[in-house]
Amino acid sequence: MNKLLEVKNLSLSYPEFSLHPLSFSLDKGEIMAVVGESGSGKTTLLKGLSCLWEEGVKVSGQVLLEGRELLGMKEAQRRQLRMSSFAVAFQNSAAWLNPSMTLREQLKEVLHRGYPTREQPGRMRELMETVGLSPEDLGRYPRELSGGMAQRFLLATAIALEPGLVLLDEPTSSLDVAARDAFAALVKRLNREKGIAFLIITHDMKLAAMLSSRMMVLYNGHVEEMGSTAEILDYPRHPYTRGLINASTGLNIVRDVWGIRPELKVDKPHHSCPFYGRCTQSLPLCGREAPELKDWGDGRLVACLRGGIITLLEGRGISKAYGRQQVLEDVSIKVRSGEVVALVGRSGSGKTTLAGILGGYLTDFEKGSLLFQEEVADMETLHRREGGVQMVFQDSETALNPHMTVLQAVSEPRLLAKLGREEETALSALADVGLPTEESFLKKKIKTLSGGQKQRVSIARALTMEPAVLLADEPTSMLDPSSKANLLRLLKSLQNSYGFSMLLVTHDLESALKVADRCFLLKDRRLEELRISDYVSSSIDSVFED
Amino acid sequence: MKKKILLLLCSFAVIYLVNFTIPRLMPGDPFDYQSAAAGEESSTEMTEELKEYLRSYYGLDKPFFTQLWENIKANLRGDLGYSIHYKKAVSALLLERLPWTALIMFSALALSLILGTSLALLGLRRKKLEGGLYALLSLLGELPHFLVGILLLFLVAARVDWLPLSGAVTAFGIYYSEWDWIEDVLLHALLPVAAMTLVTAPGFYFTARASFLSILERPYILAAKAKGLKEGRIRRHYIFRNALPPIVARFFLSVGSAIGGTMLVENVFAYPGLGTVMREAVKYRDYPLIQGVFLLSTLLVLLSLFAADLINAAGDRRRGESL
Ligand SMILES: Nc1ncnc2c1ncn2[C@@H]1O[C@H](COP(=O)(O)OP(=O)(O)OP(=O)(O)O)[C@@H](O)[C@H]1O
Ligand code: SF4
Ligand SMILES: [Mg+2]
Numbered sequence: 001m002n003k004l005l006e007v008k009n010l011s012l013s014y015p016e017f018s019l020h021p022l023s024f025s026l027d028k029g030e031i032m033a034v035v036g037e038s039g040s041g042k043t044t045l046l047k048g049l050s051c052l053w054e055e056g057v058k059v060s061g062q063v064l065l066e067g068r069e070l071l072g073m074k075e076a077q078r079r080q081l082r083m084s085s086f087a088v089a090f091q092n093s094a095a096w097l098n099p100s101m102t103l104r105e106q107l108k109e110v111l112h113r114g115y116p117t118r119e120q121p122g123r124m125r126e127l128m129e130t131v132g133l134s135p136e137d138l139g140r141y142p143r144e145l146s147g148g149m150a151q152r153f154l155l156a157t158a159i160a161l162e163p164g165l166v167l168l169d170e171p172t173s174s175l176d177v178a179a180r181d182a183f184a185a186l187v188k189r190l191n192r193e194k195g196i197a198f199l200i201i202t203h204d205m206k207l208a209a210m211l212s213s214r215m216m217v218l219y220n221g222h223v224e225e226m227g228s229t230a231e232i233l234d235y236p237r238h239p240y241t242r243g244l245i246n247a248s249t250g251l252n253i254v255r256d257v258w259g260i261r262p263e264l265k266v267d268k269p270h271h272s273c274p275f276y277g278r279c280t281q282s283l284p285l286c287g288r289e290a291p292e293l294k295d296w297g298d299g300r301l302v303a304c305l306r307g308g309i310i311t312l313l314e315g316r317g318i319s320k321a322y323g324r325q326q327v328l329e330d331v332s333i334k335v336r337s338g339e340v341v342a343l344v345g346r347s348g349s350g351k352t353t354l355a356g357i358l359g360g361y362l363t364d365f366e367k368g369s370l371l372f373q374e375e376v377a378d379m380e381t382l383h384r385r386e387g388g389v390q391m392v393f394q395d396s397e398t399a400l401n402p403h404m405t406v407l408q409a410v411s412e413p414r415l416l417a418k419l420g421r422e423e424e425t426a427l428s429a430l431a432d433v434g435l436p437t438e439e440s441f442l443k444k445k446i447k448t449l450s451g452g453q454k455q456r457v458s459i460a461r462a463l464t465m466e467p468a469v470l471l472a473d474e475p476t477s478m479l480d481p482s483s484k485a486n487l488l489r490l491l492k493s494l495q496n497s498y499g500f501s502m503l504l505v506t507h508d509l510e511s512a513l514k515v516a517d518r519c520f521l522l523k524d525r526r527l528e529e530l531r532i533s534d535y536v537s538s539s540i541d542s543v544f545e546d
Numbered sequence: 547m548k549k550k551i552l553l554l555l556c557s558f559a560v561i562y563l564v565n566f567t568i569p570r571l572m573p574g575d576p577f578d579y580q581s582a583a584a585g586e587e588s589s590t591e592m593t594e595e596l597k598e599y600l601r602s603y604y605g606l607d608k609p610f611f612t613q614l615w616e617n618i619k620a621n622l623r624g625d626l627g628y629s630i631h632y633k634k635a636v637s638a639l640l641l642e643r644l645p646w647t648a649l650i651m652f653s654a655l656a657l658s659l660i661l662g663t664s665l666a667l668l669g670l671r672r673k674k675l676e677g678g679l680y681a682l683l684s685l686l687g688e689l690p691h692f693l694v695g696i697l698l699l700f701l702v703a704a705r706v707d708w709l710p711l712s713g714a715v716t717a718f719g720i721y722y723s724e725w726d727w728i729e730d731v732l733l734h735a736l737l738p739v740a741a742m743t744l745v746t747a748p749g750f751y752f753t754a755r756a757s758f759l760s761i762l763e764r765p766y767i768l769a770a771k772a773k774g775l776k777e778g779r780i781r782r783h784y785i786f787r788n789a790l791p792p793i794v795a796r797f798f799l800s801v802g803s804a805i806g807g808t809m810l811v812e813n814v815f816a817y818p819g820l821g822t823v824m825r826e827a828v829k830y831r832d833y834p835l836i837q838g839v840f841l842l843s844t845l846l847v848l849l850s851l852f853a854a855d856l857i858n859a860a861g862d863r864r865r866g867e868s869l
Contacts, residue, residue, distance in 0.1 A: 052771060052772055079775075080774070081774075082771075082772060082773065082774030083772075083774050084774075088772050090768070090769065090772075095765040097769070098769075098770070098784055098787075099766070100788055101783065101787075109775060109779075110773055110774075143863070157773070
C-alpha cells in the first residue's frame with residue numbers, strides 16, 4: 001500500500017464559513033499543493049488535517065494517516081504521532097514560536113522525543129544547517145529572527161523527527177523571490193533524500209508550479225479542480241483556476257495581471273455553484289445546482305456543471321482565397337469563455353479576413369465550419385441577440401454612419417434587433433467606454449468626433465448587445481501611444497468585468513502580449529499558437545540573488 | 547531608559563518639594579498644639595519665649611529657602627530630622643516601624659498575587675465557576691481596606707480567642723525559641739494581611755485572567771500542541787511563562803495603593819507600623835515625622851512604579867513588540 005494520507009469527506013464549519021466535504025489522497029513521498037485566494041479555506045483545511053481546530057468548530061469526515069484514523073483518536077494518542085509521523089508549520093511564522101524560549105529550547109522539546117540527550121546537540125546543528133541557518137542562531141529568541149529565518153526554523157522543527165508527512169501553510173509568504181527559490185530547492189531536496197511527503201498550502205502559483213506534482217484548487221471552501229500540476233497550469237479547466245493563473249505575477253512576466261472579477265450582485269441561493277457570481281460562463285442552472293467535483297474523462301477533477309471552461313467560438317479547418325490568392329489554409333482556432341485571444345501577424349497576412357469569417361461577416365469561404373458553443377453557428381441570429389457575437393471593425397470611419405448622432409449610432413444595433421431598452425443600454429455603454437453622456441455629446445454628429453472617440457463609440461455599440469464574444473480588429477491602430485494604452489486597458493477591463501471573450505486582432509505583438517491569455521500568429525496562410533514563455537526569457541528571479 | 551530615570555527623578559523632586567511645603571502651609575505649628583493644653587498628653591503650657599526658642603531650635607523661623615536647602619543637606623546625610631512628638635530621630639523611628647508595615651504589605655501583595663493568579667487559572671479550567679468568581683471578586687475589589695479590616699475584627703477576631711486583636715507581638719511576651727516568636731508575629735499579622743489580601747487579590751485575578759486569555763489566543767499555543775507537548779508543559783512553559791510579566795508588574799503597580807491601605811488597616815488593628823506613627827504625627831503636627839513618612843512612602847511607590855515599567859518593557863521586548 002503506497003497511500004500515506006487518505007482524506008475522506010473532511011469538512012469543517014465555523015459559524016460563518018465552512019470547508020465543504022473534500023476527499024483526496026497523498027502518496028508516500030509526494031508533494032501536493034493547495035492553492036486558492038485568501039479566505040478560500042486553505043488554513044482551515046490544514047487545521048482539519050492536523051486536528052488543531054478551535055473550540056466550537058464542527059468537524060466531520062475521516063483523515064487516515066497510514067491507515068490510522070486521526071480525527072477520532074484521543075489527543076493523548078495523537079500526541080505520539082505529532083512531529084514523528086506528521087508535522088505542521090503554520091503561516092506567519094514568528095508568531096508560532098514561544099517568545100520566551102530560545103530556539104535551542106524549542107527545538108529540544110521536539111528532539112528529546114526521538115533522540116537521547118547526548119545526540120541532540122549534533123542533530124540540532126545538522127538541522128539548522130539543513131535549513132540554511134547557522135547553529136549559533138540556536139541561542140537566539142524568536143524576536144531576533146527575520147520572517148524568513150523564522151520560516152526556516154519552523155521547517156527545521158517540522159522535519160526534526162523526520163516525519164513521513166509535513167504540512168506547510170504559506171511557507172514562503174514572507175520571503176523574497178531568491179529566498180523562495182532557495183526554500184523550494186530545500187523542500188525538493190528533503191523530499192528526494194528523506195522521502196518526506198509535503199502538502200504545501202500557498203497562494204503563490206509559481207511555488208506550486210515549482211514544487212508540486214499534483215494540485216488542488218480551493219475556492220470558498222470548495223474544491224474546484226484537482227489534477228496534475230503541469231497539466232492544470234498548462235490548460236486549466238475550471239474558470240476559477242484560470243483566473244488564479246492569470247492573476248499570478250510569478251507566472252505572468254510580461255502580461256498585465258488581472259484579478260478575477262469581483263462577485264456580481266446576483267442573489268445567490270444556498271444551493272448554487274460557489275463561483276456563480278464571478279463566473280463568465282454561468283447558466284441559470286448554475287444558480288440552482290451545486291456542481292460536484294468529478295472526473296470529466298481525462299483524469300482531471302473539475303467541479304463545474306458545464307465541465308469546465310467551454311469553447312465559445314470555434315473555427316474548424318477554414319480555408320479562404322481571394323480569386324487565385326490563397327489567404328487562409330486549413331485554419332482552426334478556439335476562443336474559450338472568458339479569455340482574450342490575440343491574433344497577430346504582419347500586415348496583409350489575412351488577419352482581418354480570418355476575423356471577418358469568425359465573426360460571421362465574411363460568409364463566402366471555401367472550406368471549414370464555424371461553431372458557437374460547440375454547435376454549428378447561425379451567425380445571423382448571433383449578431384442580433386444578446387450573448388452572441390459582435391465585432392468592432394478596423395476602420396471605424398466606414399463602420400459608422402457619419403451623419404448619425406452619437407446616441408443614434410450607439411442605440412442602432414438594439415433598435416435593429418428589436419431588443420428594446422436602446423437608450424438605457426446606450427447610455428451605460430457610453431459611460432463604460434469613458435465617453436460623456438451629456439445631452440450635448442449625445443446630439444453630436446459622428447463626423448465631428450475625433451478618431452479615438454469614434455473608436456470608443458464603435459466599442460460602445462458592440463457592448464450594447466452584451467456579446468459573449470467580441471472581435472476587435474486593430475482597435476488601436478489609428479491612435480497615438482497614450483490613447484492606445486488607454487484603449488487597450490479599457491478593453492481588457494471591460495472584458496474582465498463583463499466576462500465576455502475577446503479576439504483581439506493586431507499587428508502590434510507587444511500590446512497583444514500584455515493583454516492576451518493566448519496568442520496566435522498568422523503566417524504563410526497558417527495559424528500557429530505562440531507560447532509566450534518560449535520567447536520571453538526572464539532573469540527577474542535572479543534580481544535578489546547575491 | 548534614560549528618559550524613564552529622568553522622569554523618576556523629576557517626579558521625586560516635585561513630590562519632595564510639595565512634601566516640604568504643605569506642612570508649613572498648614573495653620574498652627576507643633577508648639578501651638580503642645581501648648582494648647584488640650585488636656586490630652588501635654589499638661590505644660592509654654593510661654594511665648596519658650597515657643598520662640600523652640601522654633602529657632604528646630605529652624606522653623608528661618609526663611610523658606612534656607613529651610614529647604616538645609617533640609618536637603620540633612621536628608622542626604624540620612625538625617626530626616628527629629629520627631630517633635632516622639633522626641634527621637636525620625637530616621638530611627640521609621641527604621642523601627644518600616645519592617646512591620648513592609649511585612650504586612652508585601653505579604654499581602656505576595657499572597658494576592660498567588661491567590662489571584664491561582665483563581666484565574668482555576669476559572670480558565672472551570673468555566674462554570676468563573677461567572678460567580680468574577681462577580682464576587684468585582685465586588686470585593688471595590689471595598690476599602692480598613693472596612694474589611696473592621697469587619698474581620700468584629701466578625702472573626704472577636705469570636706476566635708486564639709487570634710490577637712491588636713499589636714504586632716504579644717505585649718511582654720516570653721518566647722522559648724525563635725519559632726515561638728515567629729509564630730506570634732505571624733498570628734498578629736494574620737488579620738491585617740487577610741484584610742489587605744481580600745481587597746488586593748481581585749485586582750491580580752483580573753490582570754491574570756486577562757493575561758492568560760490573551761496568551762491562550764496566541765498562535766504559539768497551537769504550535770505547542772502541534773509539537774505534541776504534554777499539557778502540563780504547555781501550561782508551564784507556554785502559557786504561564788508568557789502571561790507572567792503583566793502580573794508581576796501589577797505587583798509593583800499595587801504598591802502605591804497598598805501602602806495607603808496598609809496604613810489604614812494598621813490603625814484598625816493598632817499595628818505598630820508606619821500607619822500608626824503617621825496618625826500620631828498628624829495629630830500633633832509633627833512636621834519632620836509627617837515629612838519622613840511621606841518621603842519614605844513616596845520613594846517606595848516611585849521605585850515600584852519604575853520596577854513595573856522595567857518589567858513591562860522587558861516583557862514587550864521579549865515579545866518583540868518594541869525594540
Ligand atoms: N477560528 C475561526 N472562526 C471563525 N471563522 C474562521 C476562523 N478561522 C478562519 N475563519 C474563516 O474561514 C474562512 C477561511 O479561512 P482560512 O484561514 O482557512 O483561509 P485561507 O485560505 O487560509 O486564507 P489565507 O490565504 O489568507 O491564509 C475565512 O472566511 C475566515 O474568516
Ligand atoms: S459554469 Fe456554472 S458550474 Fe461551472 S463554474 Fe461557472 S457557474 Fe460554476
Ligand atoms: Mg491561510
